[in-house]
Each structure stands twice: as structure tokens, then as C-alpha cells.
Amino acid sequence: MQHHELTSGWTVTTTAGEVPDAARGTFAAAVPGCVLTDLLAAGAIPEPYDDAHEADLAWFHRTDWRYTASPDLAPPEPGERIDLVFDGIDTVATVRLGDTVLGRTENMHRSYRFDVTDLTARTSLTVDITSATTHAEALRSRLGDRPAVNVPRPFNFVRKMACSFGWDWGPDFRTAGLWKPVRVERWTTARLARVRPVVGSDTVEVHVDLERSGLETRSAVKVRVEVRGAGASTVVPADVDEAVLRLRVPDAPLWWPAGHGEQPLSELTVELSSGETVLDTWSRRIGFRTVEIDTGDDEHGTRFVILVNGRPVAVRGANWIPDDHFVTRITRDRLARRLDQALGANLNLLRVWGGGMYESDDFYELCDERGLLVWQDFLLACAAYPEEEPFRSEIEAEARENVVRLMPHPSLVLWNGGNENLWGHEDWGWKDLLGERTWGKDYAERLFGEIVAELDPSRPYSANSPFTPRRTPGQSHPNDADRGTHHQWDVWNRLDWSAYRSEIPRFCSEFGYQAPPSWRALTEHVHAADGRALTEVDDPYGDPTFLVHQKADDGTGKLERGMAPHTGVPERLEDWHWAAQLNQARAIRHAVEHYRSWWPRTAGWIVWQLNDCWPVVSWALVDSQERPKPVWFALRRASAPRALFLTERDGALGLVAVNDTDEPWTGTAEVRRSSFAGAELARRETRIDVPARSVQVIALPPELTTPHDAAEEILVAELGDERAVHTFAEDVDLKLDPAPLEATAVRVGGGYRIDVLAGSFASDVTVHPDRLAPDARVDDGVVSLPAGARTSFLVTTTADLDPADLTRAPVLRTANDLRAVAVRAASPATGPGGHMVSAG
Template sequence: MGNILKYIVFFLWPVTLLAQTAERKLNAENWHFKKTEDKNWLPATVPGTVHTDLWNNKVIPDPFWGTNEKQLLGIENENWEYESVFTVTGQELKHETIELQFDGLDTYAKVYLNNELVLEADNMFRTWKIDVKNTLKKGKNKLYILFEPAVKKGKEEAQKLPYVLPGDEKVFTRKAQYQYGWDWGPRFVTAGIWKDVKLVSWDAAVITNVKYFQKKLSDEKAELEFVAEIQSNKKDVFQLKINNESKTIALKKGTNNIAMSYVIANPKRWWSNGLGEAYLYPFSISLSRNATVFSKKQMHIGLRTLELIQEKDKSGKSFYFKLNGIPVFMKGANYIPPDSFLPRVKDSVYQSIVSNAANAHMNMLRVWGGGVYADDAFYEECDKKGILVWQDFMFACAMYPDDAHFVANVKKEVADNVKRLQNHPSIAIWCGNNESDEGWKNWGWQKQYHYSQTDSASIWNGYKKLFHEAIPQTLDSLLGAGKNIYWPSSPSIGWGRKESLLEGDSHYWGVWWGMQPFEVYMEKTGRFMSEYGFQGMPNLETFQEFAPEEELNFASEAVKNHQKHPTGYQTIQTYMERDYKIPTKFDDYIYVSQLLQAEGMKTAMEAHRRAKPYCMGSLFWQLNDCWPVTSWSAADYYGRWKAFQYQAKRSFEPVLVSVQEEKDSYEIFIVNDELTSKKGTLELQLMDFEGKTLWHKSATIHIEENSSKIYETVTKTQLAGFNLKETVLRVQLTMPGAEEKEVLYYFEKPKNLALKKPVVSVTYTDANTIEITTDILAKNIFITAGDAFFSDNYFDLLPGRKKKIVISNTEKGKALSIKTLFDTLP
């Protein structure tokens, strides 16, 4: 009886949806794939990639393990075929319009339906729709896709130019640039059906897109205008309904753009993380006739105003975002694709990445231009968590062709993605590319590629055609001129030029690339720091995911292959020698490399915040990883927090206490990003490592709202006579109704501190909470217990103090382990 009921439901489904829009995913149909010259077909997963399908069928080993990446490069040069046979019922064929829709094809694909060529795709970032009403047949239908290698296509296009463009063959392909290899990622040039494939059927008319414009926003009301793009098969009259309001509309055959006003009384505003609630209004937009709903869309809207303020001042020109009339300091990071094989990334991964950012007090993420436009789940979570998005278009570190086909392809790519993303309140700014302008002006490409003046003029004119004309003009046509914030290239000026710190956004790489000391961050602070960073190794558990125990050392080829910067480990070593004593054990070296990264990035993050309002943004490189690797990330591929992520959480707190050394003194800043002033008590103690107070001072202070200000100063004369190798300045801020804030400031580099072995005690106050104490200073306490997550980690603790830690994601049988910096001393 159960099987009969299932059979009836299956065949009634198209009947119940007739006259309405129906989506039928073809992902789960019986897909197979093979290399063109092979005879045998193998099972395939859709969405998926060739690499993961080969791995699932045990044709290739784990691409991330050891040095397997090097053995798999040939995959990118092959033709790959995918096919599926699916059944279409007579009832389904009664729909007036049936479209075959690919949300993502990677990248050069010829699509055949029942042996008829219906589509030739050449852009990974576009949505492809084909009317297949007359190509489908009742019963079995065969869908066959030939994927041709993007590498070969790119090289063929490159041969057509009289000069070489920086960026090699990848620049000719509208495909994720990082897949060709980056200094933090492997080379896996993928192919496949990387997003959903579906049949979309509809009758009479369908809503293909909805956008809204915020015409007016005040405390009393919000005036909105919705514009519904509707495709109609004939001239007809319908009802367009938005929530509980409806309007009778007359449609012509073809494309219709119907505007409808909507008013919200006493509206709630959408605020970024830390400033208020990221309030979202739900909307349902439907198209109906005679009580029959033909098409429906759901969306959530956040009401807010956002401006990019660039005004000349005595130093240069400001660069900051004003949200709902309030200047907001942007705290955050650069986001890259979370996997080399994107179809296997679940929504929960995107949600976790954004939650990690929000939990670290971030309010902006930059979607970097060498990856992909992120999945819907990413932007939806940013909407909910109040994370603004700096959205690059997908161009990075290269120059691009400007032929008519390429530019037209880009325009369609921009249209597809802007239509998908435009209604998200999290979208703050659209940016043309990452570092292409800087590369052209500062990286010596003209000399490297031996360009003539004619070549240089042609390449630069092509750049302007793409990033100063085609993309912004397409944006304006979709969103309205002046209704979007567009920035042609990030950064606006290269870090080697002094002007880069006086206006626009800055990528500062004098630290790391220039081998400058971390202290230079205090001098090299620009108006909006959209990139800066330093590498740290991932946790030992992450190394164990790609290498056997006997290969966990720097001589290991596996360990070398999971560091993509050519001098990455040597750069870490050089900086480590400046600040730390070099550990001898591999796991200790990992730990100290993370401390080094965290401390260096603390110097940068807090210098930026102290410089408010001159500087109004600090987005570090980078938030996450696409595979297990030593990189600039704050959390690794598996989501494990490095010391850097914990430090970011501390350095991005809404109210920050920060100490800056000057020539003759130490200045105690309090940075308040909140919109209310506060009263507090600021207490300063000079203490030895045994906890004895050597010097003490306290004051009652009034902390101004949305400000950065010096509240106390300690002169170096006051510290004369004390052994600064065994003393620490303890700064405590106590405010009514808030947890006290404690900052420990050391006068010497870690390698010069007179550390002694602490006795660290752990007490469970309940099943998921521990309390930690110590007999003497415990520097950089690192707690582990398998993959358990700790609310704080890599922190310092003085005797007489108690530190409460909440544990989540605990694993049975995993005992707590504690390490301090003293334990790593050689």
C-alpha cells in the first residue's frame, strides 16, 4: 500500500503545480561521467567537480593528502563528459514554458538535450537558462554535457594577442582565478556541474526577478518601491501582491517591469554587528489570477542608509562608511572560497564562517576578487548577523582582455550576480577588482613583459573599458545611477607610495612582503586598511589531516607542499627570531608561529583602531582557508581557530583598551565604537611576574561615544629602576554593568622576558565550564582537548586572577592539555 501511495503522489505532483511555477531539480538523477577517450562511465555527483567524482570513485587519491596535488595536474587538460537520463511525464509537458536552468557550469560546456545542442557555456559565474519545451519528450530524456579544458581555452585565447597579459591563461577564462594556484592555495583547475541543474516550468507568467528601492527612510515611515520583472506568454491581467497589499496589473507579452509602492510605519533600522539589531522584514511577492498563484518570491529586507564618505581634509581625503547617519569603523577580514572543490561546501560551513566573524566582533567581510561570488547562505547569514560585505567582482592581480565577446560576457556575469545579491542589506560596496590597478602601476609588468608604448596603451585602455565603463555602467543600469557604491580597484593606490596612506583604501604589505618589523604598522596606517597580514601555521591536528606522523617536520615534502608562498616558512622563521626563542619540537614551533602571527596582527589591528577617525577600517588578510595549509588565515580549513582569531576577538571588542609606546612614554587609549558614552574606572598596576604590585594608579574617567582617545600616560621615567624583563603593566577598565577589561602590556619582546614555569590549575565549575588559575605569570595559555572549542585561548594569566572558560563541541575521552610559552623554551 505504501509503494502504491508513493506512486500516486509522484504522478499527481505535476498536476497540482500546473498553472504555477514548478522547479524540478535534476541533481539526483542518475548521473555518470568519464574522460572522453575512456569507454566506461562512472557514477557522478551533481553538484560536483571532476576531481571529487574521480576521488569518490577511487580513481585518484585524496587531492589534499601529502603531495598528491602534483600528480593530479593532468586532469585539467582533459575533456570530460557527463550524462543523465531522466523521465518527463505528459503532465509536466503540459506546462506552457519549460526551461532547463544551470545555476553554475564550470566552465566551457556544450549541453545536448536528446542529442540536440541547446547551450554553449563559457562562464562559471553565470546562470544559464534555455527554453526546452520543444526539445523534451514524454518518457526518457538524455542530457549530455561536454566540458572542455579551461586551461587549453585560455591558452588559445592568449595566442590571439600580440603581447602577454599578466596573469597567464587564467585571465581569459571567466572562472575562479584561485583554482589556478595562489600563494595560499593549490592548483586544481576544476570542471563540472558545480551548482544546481533544474527544470523550471511555468504557465502564463512568471516573476523572474524582484528588486526594491528605498525611496525614503525616517523614524516615522519607510517608503519602498518594488520592481517585479515578469515574463508573460501573452497579454493578460493579473494581481501582483506584496505581503497583504495587492495591485491589478496589465501585462504585455514578453518582459514586463512592474513597480509597486509599499510603506512601513515606524520602521526598524538594520544595524551592523555591535551597533544594534540587524532587523529584517520578510516579504512575499506573488503573481495570481482568479485566486490561482502563478509565481511567488520570498525575500528579507533590511532598512538602512549607507554612504561612502570621501571628503578632503588637512591630511588628504577621508574614506569611511556612514550607516544610518553614523560613521562606523569597519572591523573584519578578507574572505576567500572555503574549499578548492566548492560543491561540497554545505550551508552550515558558510553560516559558521560568518558566525565566527560576528563572534569576533567583526562588522565587515570583504569577498575577495580571485574566488567566486559566495553562495546565498553566506549573504543570508551576513544579513542576519549584521556583517556588511565589501563585494569584489571576480578579477584579481592581473590584466584582462577587452574584446567584445569578453566584455559582453562580463556584463552578463555582473547582471546575473547583482540581480541575485542586490536586495541583501549586507551588501555595502561593489569593487571592480583586487590589486589590478596597483599591479599595473607598481609591480613592473611593463618591464617584465617588454611592452611597447603601443602595447601599454592598449592594455590600459582595455582596463579602463572594463573597470571604469562596462562594470559601473552595468551596475547603474540595474540599480540606478547614484544608488550604488562602486570602487574600481582595491587598493586605490599601491602600498609603496606615500599617498596610499592619505586617501582611499590601502593594502599594506611592507610587513611580510617587505620584511619590515611589526612595529611599522604604527606608522603605516591609512584611511581604510582593506588588506594586511602575516602567516601562522595551522594546529597540529590539521597537519595530521594531510601528512603521517613521521612526516611532521620541515623536511617533509607534504609539509612543504602545504605552504604555497615560495619563502613562507623562511619568512616566519626570520620574524620569529626577532621576537621569540625558536622551539625545537615541531608542535611547539606551530604554537609559537601562531603567537607570532597573533601578536603581529594585534599590533596592526589596534594601531588602526587607535587612529580613528583618521583610519576607519581594518580588514585583515585572511579569515579562512580553501584547504589545510600554512597561510595568513585566522581560522583554518576545518574551522579551527588559530591564536590570531582569538586575538582578533579581543582587539575588535566594541570597547578596546590599548597601549601604545611613544618615545618617552606609554599611552593608554580607550577606543569606544558604541554610540553611548560611558563612565569607568581605569586602574594601572606595574606588577612583577609573581603578582606583586610595584606601582599603582587609578582614575575615574568619562569615555566618549564613537571615539578613540588617550586617557592615561605612563612616562618611562616612572618605570626607571624596575627590571622590565620581569614586569608587566596591568591595565584594568571597570564600567558599571559590564565585565571588567584587563590588558597586560609587556615592555620587552617575548624572547627577553624572564619567564618561569607556572603551575596552572584547572577546576570544572560545571560540565562545560572551567576555571583556570596560576601561581605565577602564565604566558599564552593554550588549552586543547581534541576538537573542543574554548571561549578564549592563548591568553595570559597573572597569579591571584581567575579565568572562566566555556567549552563546546567536546569529544568524549579527550583530556584537557595545557601549554604555555615557557614550555616551548629550548
């Protein structure tokens, strides 16, 4: 088989819609690519991510575009078939070669193949892309409306990335384009139409489907499969188009998740031949392992435990969204950096959320290499979806194609039927709006499960997130914290983050807390509506342009009401920014320490969210410019394989030692109560003896946990390099020294080292190096130091900095210094209760 990529010579021009003069005409088109990024490259539109340009580009929602190329299609050789293959079209399109219509597309998440053997004399290839918005609205009018979180945006009536229409963390740029490769394939006799490897711990069962060319008399062909020196072959008779080959690989090394072992990958190859002629080949790297989900009942409810190779895995995860709204700009290198940041935060799972896309092969290959588990949603999110034709067939076709495409990857451990659809139907008023109309129940509870069982029986399926297994209508709830998976959004929407302690979920697959991005990401991309810097206006948080980059319902109000009882709400933007980031770090740290302390009852958690797709105030750990927020450092420490916490249990303060390694953790922990100034008030040594993959909870005596003066005392626990610090009151009630640090900075190879000494208790010491240089990064953050403690931070940068700038605000900050700034009342709530729908 011969492949020829059609990447050059494409142009794009508008064919319908109210298009600004600057965007009219013919533009060079990148393929793979997107019309908006082509217009941006040509200078025809402003930078979409800056200021309020989202609204300036709303005209794009209702425009049509024509891609044109003139491929050189040589006539077929005798017996040769020629196919034109589109791996992905965004989204509603008509494809023509010359004046012949090859086909029509209505699904971004599918590929398309057209036989052009008899059309090679045609020299003009056109793809007419029509507005996905008008297409979806027409289908909505025909089938009847369905409720969704982004009403009236009709994302649930077109098979396009749902967050293309905007989300509470993402912009509304409804892209269009040839977003995946286009190529010509030339082949004879037969080709490998579909290969499905069902992999176990030492076996591979390879299912092969063939497509015959139809241009010659059918003949027998041979299929051979090989992996790690084991091979098998079979002859497929002329009247048969499928084969199954089974291999046993007795020396197969097991693939393990990060932190549980190695990730050996083995090349699996499939060869199709006729006589001595190789007709087609297929190869993927696979990993030998088993996976299952334990959803049995116990005294606490219903478990949700992921087991790999029979071993329970304590899941430490993050939800994943497309890493750039313009998804064709996402490169393998960029994905590698982001996945390394996930690993760097001690995470072992990413959940590919159902409002985004089935990610590129690069994403899953990189997860395979790193041992990052992948929980894969089918692409339904936060909405009711019609089950009538033609929508149903599109849903089924994309599910079948992507199950087969992704099943070779050992990192993929769970298929999930969608995000919050079952919960939404139960709690968000959908029943009254829907009446008798379909809403997607059959997709989640039957269709997807049957597809997985048929095509990928080696993996488990869950009907939704959140989801209660074996749910009894009227008696159990899809978001029951005690049964299956659970989403915790009451904390963000209406409760203080201390309320995370109020429940012990079996598996929390969504929870999160907002904060602004890095200072540079915010101020470089967001200015006040009048063009001034945000620092120059009286109310930056209420400025219309700022709110373009704060999509959450009453987001600023929730941030400030969340800050008020902890740090207070600073008046100046610089201090407000730091306090909001600090509050996010503390909220997530608090939740993770609580969840981990209850292993194995709480078998896992998946924070919302790892990444951002543009500059925005959001729940992300890492902003769109790849800078970790302070929460990333707090999470890294809280999710370490071995971690020490001071946390409440049954109303009393206890010491928790988490050991998620294969070796026991033993030692003597020193626990002391002291003043902020360093005077020791009580001390106790306690033996730590934590078996592998276990948690030890140690009650502490009253002399340690009962302060004489809660406003100026701390409790400190230390074991080896691990330290936990607990204050007995919130910052607003503490007598914190506003300047507790002595700091110096010196130039070292690759950047600068900042050395700090705490003269008094210094809470959550954090460095913000982006304030000085765009490329500056720091190796640690959110570090609390008792009086007399020292630490160092390494800042890497190519910039020439004044070391003194690294030792003071706004670069070097603590929670202490917020006690010296002006504060104000939090923004009042804009509506009753809180917004029910979550970020995801």
C-alpha cells in the same frame, strides 16, 4: 510555474585527456557537484588535500568530461513552455538534448536557460565539459598574454573561480562539474524574468522585467507587490515587458549592522497573474536601511567611511575566501558556523574577495540575519584581464546577473571593482609587459560602476581595493595609505610587525600574518615526503610535502625571520608550531590595536583572512577543520566593542580606551608597573570617560612607563573586566619564568575546566585541546596573567580525557615556556626584498 529539480540519475565519464586507469569508466555523479568529488567518492583518486596529492591530480587540468542524464520530459500542455535551467556550469561546456545543441557555456559565474518545448521527445541530456585550462590558453594565444600573479596559470582568460588555479593559500585543483542546481521549469503566458528591489529606509521601488512565452497571443498581465502590509499593483499591457512599483512603508523597522541595533527582515513578495491564474511568484527577505561611503577630503587625506542609516560604522572585518576548494561541499550549516565565528571574534564585516566566487544565497541570507556587513568584489583579482570579445560580454553578463541576484540583501553594503588590479598595473611591472594591450581598466573605472548605478543605485561602488578616490595619474597612488582603501603587505613580506605603527591608514582593507593550522590539521594531512611523521624528520619545514601546504613565496623564511626578534625560532616542530601561531596572534593584535586607537581617522580594517579552504599554513584566523587559531582569540579581545590597550603614541606609551557602543564608558582604570614576580613598583589611577562610538587616549607618566629593569617588569591596566598587559622588551630579552603556572583540570558538564594561577607573569596562556581529541574546543586563549592572577578555560569535548594532560605542554602553553627550548637561526631570505603581491 512548475519546477522540477534534476538531481538524480546523472553519470559522468571522461572523454579526453590522459586519465589514470582508476578514473576511467562511468561514475555516479552528484548534481550539484564536481567531477573530482565524484571520483573521490568512488575511490578512484586519493584524498586531494593529503600530502602531495595535489601534484598527483594535475592530470585533471587537461581532461574533458561528459555528464549524462535521461530526464522524463512530459510533452507540453497547450500553451505551455518548458525551459531547462542550469544555475551554474563549471565552466566551458556544450549542452545537448538528444542530438540538438542547446547552447555553449564559458562562464562559471552565470546561469543558463534553454527553451526545450519542442524537444521533449529527446531522452538523453548530455553536458560535455572541456578543459578550462586549454580553453584559457587558446584565448590567451589569440588575444595576447596578460600579466598575473600565478603565471603561467591562465586564470585571467576564463570566467572561472580564479583560485581554482591555486593561490598562495590554496591548492591547484581545476574543478569541473554541474556545480549548481539543474531543473525543468514549465510555465505559460509570462514569467518574472528579473526582479530588482531598490530599498531605502522606508521605501521599496520594485523593478520587474517579464519574459513572454511566445507560444500564445500576448495579453495584459498583472503584477502585485507586497511587504509589511503595504501593497501596490499594476497592469502590464500586452506590448510591454516591464513595470516599476513603488511602495512607502512608514512603519518599516531599520536594519542595523551587528553592534548597532537589530536586524529585522521583511518578506517582499511579487506575484504575476493573468485573470485569476497566478503565473509566477518571487519572494525575498529585505531590510530597510541606507548605505553610503564618505570619501571626502580632510587634513589627513581622503576618508573612506561606511555609513549605515547615516551613522558611521567602525569596520572590524575579515576577508572571505571560498570555505572549501570543492565549493559544492559547502553547506548552509557550515556557513552558519563560520559566520558565527566571525561574529564571535567581534567582527562586523566580511569582504568577499575577487578571486573566489559570488557566494550562495545561504551566505548572504545568514549575513542578513546576523548583521554582518558584506563588501562584495566583482570577480577580478591580481591580474590584467582582456577587454576584447568574447571575454568582455561574459564579464558584463555575470556582473549584471549577480548584481540583481544579490541586491535584495541588506547586508551587502559595497560593490568593489576587483582586487589589486589597479595597484598591480601601477607597481608590479605590468606596463612594460602589456604595451598597448587592454588590461581591465575599463571594467574597474567605468563598466562595473555604470552597471551598479543602473541596476542597484542604492549602493556605493568603489573601483578597486586598494583604491584612491579621485586619483590623479602621476600624482597619487592607488595604494596610498592616506587616501581611500589601503593594503598593507610590506609587514608580512619584509618588515617586522612592529612596523604597523609606521602608518595611519584611512581604511586598511587587507593586512595579515601567517601561521600554521592547528596541530591536528597539520599532522593528520601532511606527512614527510618519505611517509614519516613530520616530527620524525630533521627539516620538516623544508620537506617537499610540507611546502605543498605552504604556498607563500618564501613563506617559511618569512615566518622564521618574523619570529626571530620576538620568540626566537625553536628547533623542535612542536615548539616551532606554537611560536609561529603566537607570533601571528601578536602581529594581528598589534595592528588592530593601532588601527582602532586612531578611529575615526582610521575608519576600518579587514584582516586577511577569516577562513581556509584546505589544510595549509596561511593567514587564516580559522583553519579548514573549523578550529580557531590562537590569533582568533587575540583578535576577539582586540576588537571587542569595549577594549583597553597599552600602545605607543608619538613615541610614548599611552592607555587607549575604545568604546564602540551607544553608551558612554566611564570608570577608574588602575595602571601599575610591577615585577614579573608581582612586586608593585608604581601605581596610578586614571579616570576613563569615553563617549559613545569614541576613543580616549591617555598619556601615562614616566614612573609608569620607564622600567628599572625592562627584562623583568610589566605594565598592567585594568578597568572592570578589561585588562591590558605590556612588556618593556621582546621575549628573547625577557627573564620569563619558563613554568609560571599552577594548573588543575576537572571534569564538568560537556567537557573539562582548566583553572590556572600565575605564580609569576605568564604571557599569552593558550590551550591547544585538539592535541587530545579531534572535537575538543576551548573558550579562550592568548591570555596574559600578572603574578597572582587567575583564570579558567572551558574545554568542550565528548572524549574521555586524562585531566592531567590538560595542565601541561603540549596542550597548555605560554610564551614563557619557549624560553626553555632550543632555538636556531631563522631561514635566510630566498630573494631580494620581499614578494610584492599580497595573499589576496
